[in-house]
Amino acid sequence: xxxxxxxxxxxxxxxxxxxxxxxxxxxxxxxxxxxxxxxxxxxxxxxxxxxxxxxxxxxxxxxxxxxxxxxxxxxxxxxxxxxxxxxxxxxxxxxxxxxxxxxxxxxxxxxxxxxxxxxxxxxxxxxxxxxxxxxxxxx
Amino acid sequence: xxxxxxxxxxxxxxxxxxxxxxxxxxxxxxxxxxxxxxxxxxxxxxxxxxxxxxxxxxxxxxxxxxxxxxxxxxxxxxxxxxxxxxxxxxxxxxxxxxxxxxxxxxxxxxxxxxxxxxxxxxxxxxxxxxxxxxxxxxxxxxxxxxxxxxxxxx
Numbered sequence: 001x002x003x004x005x006x007x008x009x010x011x012x013x014x015x016x017x018x019x020x021x022x023x024x025x026x027x028x029x030x031x032x033x034x035x036x037x038x039x040x041x042x043x044x045x046x047x048x049x050x051x052x053x054x055x056x057x058x059x060x061x062x063x064x065x066x067x068x069x070x071x072x073x074x075x076x077x078x079x080x081x082x083x084x085x086x087x088x089x090x091x092x093x094x095x096x097x098x099x100x101x102x103x104x105x106x107x108x109x110x111x112x113x114x115x116x117x118x119x120x121x122x123x124x125x126x127x128x129x130x131x132x133x134x135x136x137x138x139x
Numbered sequence: 140x141x142x143x144x145x146x147x148x149x150x151x152x153x154x155x156x157x158x159x160x161x162x163x164x165x166x167x168x169x170x171x172x173x174x175x176x177x178x179x180x181x182x183x184x185x186x187x188x189x190x191x192x193x194x195x196x197x198x199x200x201x202x203x204x205x206x207x208x209x210x211x212x213x214x215x216x217x218x219x220x221x222x223x224x225x226x227x228x229x230x231x232x233x234x235x236x237x238x239x240x241x242x243x244x245x246x247x248x249x250x251x252x253x254x255x256x257x258x259x260x261x262x263x264x265x266x267x268x269x270x271x272x273x274x275x276x277x278x279x280x281x282x283x284x285x286x287x288x289x290x291x292x293x
Contacts (some may be wrong), residue, residue, distance in 0.1 A: 001207075005180040008159020009187020015151035016188065017195035022144040024199060027152060029241040034266040044141030051245065053149025058249035061157060068157055069245050072165040073254040080234060085256035086233030087240060088265020093226025093272070095214070098240045099152075101227070102185065107192035108200060110216035112223060119224055120231035121171075127235025128171040137259025 016104050019050075028100020029054075031089035090120070153246050159184045162246045164238025171235060226269070233265075 016027040023046060037045045061068050073080075091097040094116050096105060101120075105113020143259050160166045161184055167177030196213070205211050239247070239258055247255045 002180055002183040003160045003163075005183035006187040008155045008157070008161065009184035009189075010191050011151050011155030011158060012184065013155075013188035014193025015148045015155060016192040018144060018151065019148040020199050020213075021195050021206050023141055024205040024209070024213065026214060027148060029152075030266065031247065033241055033245070033263075034270060035176070037263055038270060042141070042145075044145070046141040046145035049142045049145030050152075050234035053146040053151075053247055054153040054242070055248060056146075057150050057153025058157060058162070058246050061154075062249065069163065069210075070250060071163040072249075073250075073252050074164075074236065075254070077253060077257045079144065080254045080257040081261045082237075083237030083239060084244070084261030085265045086229050086259050087237070087244075087258075088233075088262035088267075089269050090226045090228070090230025090233060090265070091241060092269025093268045094230055095223065097230060097242075098234070099242050103188045103192060103198070105214070105216075106185075107189045108213060108216060109193075109195040109281055110214070112214075112216055112219055114221055115219050116216070116227040120234065122163050124171050124235035125173055125227045125229030127232050128168055130149045131236060132168075132172055139157035 012099075012103060013107070016099075016107060020104070026096075026100055026104045028096045028104055030088070030097040032101050034092060046078070094120075152242065154248050155184075155188070156243055159187075162243045164243070167234075167240075167243070168238040171238075222273075 019025050019027045023043075025042070025046065027050070032047045032050055035042065036051055039046045058068065087097070091100075094101065096113065096116060098120075101110075101113040101116040106117060156162045160180060168176060169176070170181035199205060199211060200213055203210060203212075216251050237258060239255075241262060244255060244258050244262060248259060
């Protein structure tokens, strides 16, 4: 039942392994995106290339007729704006998000990333509990 | 070469989010909701990803070089400060209320949903503010330590 989750994880791990082996760079999306929006594309514009590959993946699945279940996007625009702002601000200050600290940092046996991942998992679990159970909104 | 590696890595990453179901906030929130109908998928994704990437990181870390032999410096693994902890705490709240984080948000832009666009615009603003904050902190430290800031190339 969780075979897809494991297979998807292998692909994500392969992406991180390819990038670090070939360029020594970290497949951290918030870091790549943050440098990109500030005009720092990196050698060979690798950051721009990575982001192109990332957005081409769902596009090519759609063009190839592979049915991807639409993501369930519940909540209003205010939720999206507040969530996006906090995610960007937090990941920027922490120097990484689920990919940079969670996948790459833990793979690199980084204590810094272990602390980051434990803290954001913790506040995310508490947030979901408050939103879903304490406030009683089923998202 | 780095361009090709970048595109392939980005594509694999995006495909991984799609195959694993992590592009869908419902699966992410299902993992974070310990008091609900718990969905352990995210743990399998992390296990698969870390199991694959860890040997590559170990190899590069020990050699200090990438496959081409060029010297590389991986990020610091040990310094833990207020910014790391506070930033992670804030990130977790944003992740928890939406079930979205930067990778899945960029992949979900393909849906064209205003919700995703709003998330990505706000995330961009948040990243820019944090970059300013970090730059201001660095400038202040250099000023108080009496050092000259490094010259920026024109």
